[in-house]
Amino acid sequence: MTPAVSPAKLRVVVVGSGIAGLYAAALAARRPATAVTLVTKGALEQSNTWHAQGGITAVTDQGRAAGDSVAAHVADTLRAGAGMNDGAAVRLLCAAAGREIATLDRWGVPFDRTGGGYALGLEGAHSAPRILHIGGDRTGAGIAAALIGQVRDLAGAGQLQLREHTAVSGLLRSGSRAGAGVTGVRLQPAGTGGSSGAGTVEELPADVVVLATGGAGQLFEATTNPAGATGDGVALAWEAGAVLSDLEFIQFHPTLLDPAATGGQSFMVSEAVRGEGALLVDSAGGRFMPGSHPDAELAPRDVVSRAIHRRQRELAQQGLEPVVYLDATVVAAAKGEQFLSRRFPMIDATVRALGFDWTRQPLPVVPASHYWMGGVRTDLDARTSVPGLFAVGEVACTGVHGANRLASNSLLEGLVFARRAVEALDGYRTAPAFAAQPLAFDEGDTACTAAGIQALMTSAAGVARDGAGLELAAKQLAEWTAGPGATPDAGPDNDTAALLTVARLVAAAAAARRNSVGAHYRTDFEQAPAGRGHLSFVKEQDQP
Incomplete structure (x- = not known):
């Protein structure tokens, strides 16, 4: 039975069931004046988090390698990010690790231990072993299982509503111009595999929407991501007029x-x-x-x-x-x-x-495509430029990762910024202002497929890129449409529509950055100087 919701309660919709979404929902549901609905287009277990093998980075008082420190973790993160990180976000992330690991311990996450302390692994670009893991190589599943248990217990107790196999096909807003806040989400059924499609559309009112939809690994033919990683959250935020940043920075896992x-x-x-x-x-x-x-x-x-x-x-x-x-x-x-x-x-x-x-x-x-450093631009409290819209996890661009994510920082980022979002919920009516370049795309009339988008992006915007290939890709993308009525707001194939939107965004950002830095490698600007700073875009029609 759906629990009654008092109008006085803050209505929060969390979209996504990876580590960031599960943690945000579990923390928010513990607030007595908050009514939480967790929406995910697949089952709770269908997430990048569930498949994460390596571990979670943390230098804590509960256990650290000899000579390691939070400052060293900060330095390694900045070095891996090629100096494009937000220093304040990095320091916040690394310093907060102890609190979040302690919470997971209390919630029953079974970290591997040795000699009474955590068993710590070493990964690329880390100066010391500081990777906590579970079952050797089942870290994501171990954390997700514990968080899913928390969420299901809260749902059973009537403190949280759970909507699995439900796609968010649009964000409801108080107006169509820049500055209009979110007022809810548009929902429709999703298939058992997580793909969104046609079905009865439902509007769910909300004071706050927290996007935790993950990345867009399905942009490419070879990916470590599950089938549901189609860039939904970025496409939704783009249509709602949110500022997006660092879209050209896509990390490819080597193995x-x-x-x-x-x-x-x-x-x-x-x-x-x-x-x-x-x-x-x-x-x-x-x-x-x-x-x-x-x-x-x-x-x-x-x-x-x-x-x-x-x-x-x-x-x-x-x-x-x-x-x-x-x-x-x-x-x-x-x-x-x-x-x-x-x-x-x-x-x-x-x-x-x-x-x-x-x-x-x-x-x-x-x-293979692995992690998107760019996404919906947020401040340190996970607020986007749209009032009432928060973003956490891979869908967000917090500034933590810069141009290249340090291995195993993503699970920690999901925890830290999910908590910060929940702690900032009461200020949902305010939104930070970010400078951004207006951008618009032509819509073609030739139906495309996900496979076609993947082949094009693999060729033009993969590990190595150049201006000529990106220009050709942009022209092809402009000729395509996801099908009649299939837009990020509604239609028979929202996944392909989202992929088409994010493909256009990535191609535009990669073409605009005429230098090589971090995960963005231009063969025609291999030796170029540092070049431009961060690139941020906002949908042109949403400008005042």
Whole structure:
């Protein structure tokens, strides 16, 4: 039975069921004067968080490596972000880790421990082991399961309404011009796979909408993201007139098990495997990372992904098999054949099920879209430029990640800024002002498909980009439409409509940034100077 809601209560709709959405909903539902509805287009378990392997970064009083510090975590985050981070956001993130880890402990999250303290792993671009994990390589599922338990308990107690398999097809606003606040959401049924489609439309009033919809990994053919990562939240915020920032910064994870070798199945092999000593080798068996970066295999992800991409092209030009491998046999040789199955039980079981004995043979890998550093611009309280609209997690651009996310910072960011959003809910009528460039797109009349968008973006806006390719991509995107009536507000294929919107945004931002920095690599401006600062856009028609 749906619990009665007092009109005096603050009505909050949280959209998304990853770590940020679950945490925000669970915290907000504990406020006595708040009525919370959690909406997700799939099941609660269908999120990037559930699939996260490596862990969550935290330097805490409960456990830290010798010589490590919050200041060192800050420095590593800034270094990985290529100096494009918001320093205040980074310091806030790193300092808040202890509080959030303590909360997860109280809520029953079973972090791996050793010798009475946390078992800490090492990942790329970190100066010390500071990655907490669960079940070796099931960190995301471990955290998500505990948070889902909290949410379901709150729903059972009547403190929270839960709407699974429900898509948000539009944000309701108090007007059509800039400055109009949100007044609710438009809902429609979603399929069991999480894709949104036609169905009865329902309007749900709200004082506050918290977007926690994740990223847009499905923009590309190779991705570590689940099928639901179609950029919905960014598309919704764009249509509502919110400022978007850093859209060109998309991180590619270096080690997706090559789908060509798995019959089309995608599976990411955690960076933590390289943290334990695994190496990257080419089809001739030679290492190439030492010549690309002083940290070799533990260089920042953008460096490693570009090095793999470059080595594949070099091999092809030499007439050799253009394949790169992740070689964990050296780990098995050094630490024993059972080490990999103990440290990475889920990865071990999966690669074996796919036909690989990684203790004896290297794994073919390719870079794959993994994480979007850009998104809906927010302040330190997760407020967007639209009154009543908050954004947390990957959909948001808090400034924490800069041009390239430090490994395993994303789960922590989801927790920290979800809490800050909940603590700032009472100020929902105010919104920060961000400078932004007005931007508009032409709408074509040729129906497109998600597969077509993915092929185009992989070719033009993947690991390496150039102006000519981005220009051609923009022209093609301008000719497409997601289908009759299929806009980010309504229609038979909202997922494709959202992908088309975010593809246009990414292509425009990547074309506008005429220099290479962090995860944004322009082959035609490889040696360009630092160039422009942050790029922010807002939908042109929403200007006063």
